[in-house]
């Protein structure tokens with residue numbers, strides 16, 4: 001298989017340099033980024049604020065041109081009408097024609113795909129139902145709340161029954177119920193065979209939804225792969241202990257095993273350096289006749305990985321390959 | 322089809338714009354005000370009504386063309402509404418063309434309403450209505466389409482405010498190009514070159530002005546009309562082509 005033509009989204013060595021300010025100071029938003037999204041997967045595009053997610057997505061949507069590198073959709077150049085016909089896009093904070101009602105709004109986008117008449121009306125009703133906006137079908141968008149805009153925005157992205165759905169922060173602005181609904185929607189889209197690329201800060205959502213993720217920092221790829229792989233290779237699971245009445249002597253024995261020790265009066269909070277040392281630690285506690293209050297193994301999450309990556313970046317001043 | 326949808330959506334946007342109605346009401350008041358004029362000697366009175374009427378239609382038409390026209394594209398970029406359009410199978414030039422045709426439709430309807438107002442005034446004041454009046458209205462509309470194309474061109478690469486200023490400047494200079502040329506002929510060297518350049522490069526909007534013919538009841542030769550229309554059409558085409566070229570290359574950020 002040639003990933004260049006068979007991937008749904010294919011990006012190689014993509015860079016975007018913005019010129020900002022009066023003097024045209026250069027500012028690298030995306031830096032030699034390579035990744036691919038394959039048929040039928042849910043792909044999470046993660047990174048802190050200003051990492052370059054939106055910029056990358058805008059290049060894919062043909063809204064801005066890359067400074068160098070290549071991007072392809074469905075094996076075709078970005079901007080190819082055949083590729084665009086199979087694409088659905090929800091922009092970052094949805095801005096739409098606010099003088100239109102939901103139905104006029106979706107109708108307009110339907111026309112752009114050549115949809116008309118009964119087919120279009122049926123599609124519009126189904127989509128409004130899908131995003132829970134049937135009640136606001138004849139309301140002008142200017143009267144919508146942020147979450148309601150997000151919902152019709154998602155409906156708009158699905159008007160052409162696209163094969164690839166690109167969502168830039170689809171959960172932002174939604175309440176917990178709305179977020180759950182979007183998660184369910186993404187899973188339903190995946191079930192019906194669609195490919196989904198979405199960006200998010202909410203790593204919990206990404207962890208629940210994604211087959212694969214890419215994490216970027218300052219425009220560069222710092223990690224990518226299956227979620228489970230990333231978590232496993234990322235952090236070893238940590239174990240946290242809470243102990244009461246530990247003698248100073250016991251503490252001295254325990255300390256070398258611990259990554260972190262916090263003493264609060266008679267109580268002690270400790271995190272094991274290696275999870276394998278649980279047995280040894282318990283032995284010391286028993287010998288010192290202290291009381292073990294709790295022992296909590298922590299599963300590492302994407303969030304830990306993310307935070308470590310961001311911190312690593314700040315300390316090293318540069319990303320690691 | 323896509324161009325048409327965008328045009329109709331633009332038209333709908335214009336219809337829901339209050340500015341449009343305000344300008345239209347002002348224009349109608351202006352035209353209607355000539356009903357209150359004192360009767361002067363007959364010939365002058367007719368001339369005055371026609372002058373005020375055509376002048377108002379021209380003036381308010383241009384205001385609408387500029388102030389609605391500048392927002393056409395720059396507002397879509399500023400408000401980011403363009404993101405969802407360009408990511409659909411719509412080429413950038415199709416978007417521009419749709420926007421242009423949409424506003425042209427708005428202008429056509431506005432001009433028609435103002436023209437009907439003028440015709441009513443003329444009818445009540447017993448001013449004879451001649452063919453050349455309709456020709457003058459037609460060329461006013463053509464001028465509006467040229468001005469709209471200028472506004473569209475600017476709004477593909479500058480902000481709405483700057484587009485308004487530039488378009489207004491072009492409109493004013495466009496009515497003075499003949500004077501500039503005459504002025505230039507009295508100069509030498511660089512000054513003359515610059516003024517000649519302006520004359521050939523900027524639109525000569527005076528060509529669309531047939532008000533003198535109407536007030537003096539002169540006919541316009543068929544050939545001249547064809548030339549005027551051809552001039553307008555070529556100029557609009559060139560402006561739209563240039564706008565598309567610029568628009569195709571720019572980033573929406």
Ligand SMILES: Nc1ncnc2c1ncn2[C@@H]1O[C@H](COP(=O)(O)OP(=O)(O)OP(=O)(O)O)[C@@H](O)[C@H]1O
Pocket residue numbers: 018019020027028029047048049050051052053054055056092201574
């Ligand atoms: N139009 C622009 N002009 C100049 N710089 C820009 C522009 N858009 C983005 N940038 C810069 O590019 C970098 C990446 O921005 P981008 O919007 O892609 O980040 P992001 O990952 O989407 O962030 P967020 O999570 O906050 O949405 C930022 O440093 C930003 O300042």
Ligand SMILES: [Mg+2]
Pocket residue numbers: 053054055092168
């Ligand atoms: Mg973003």
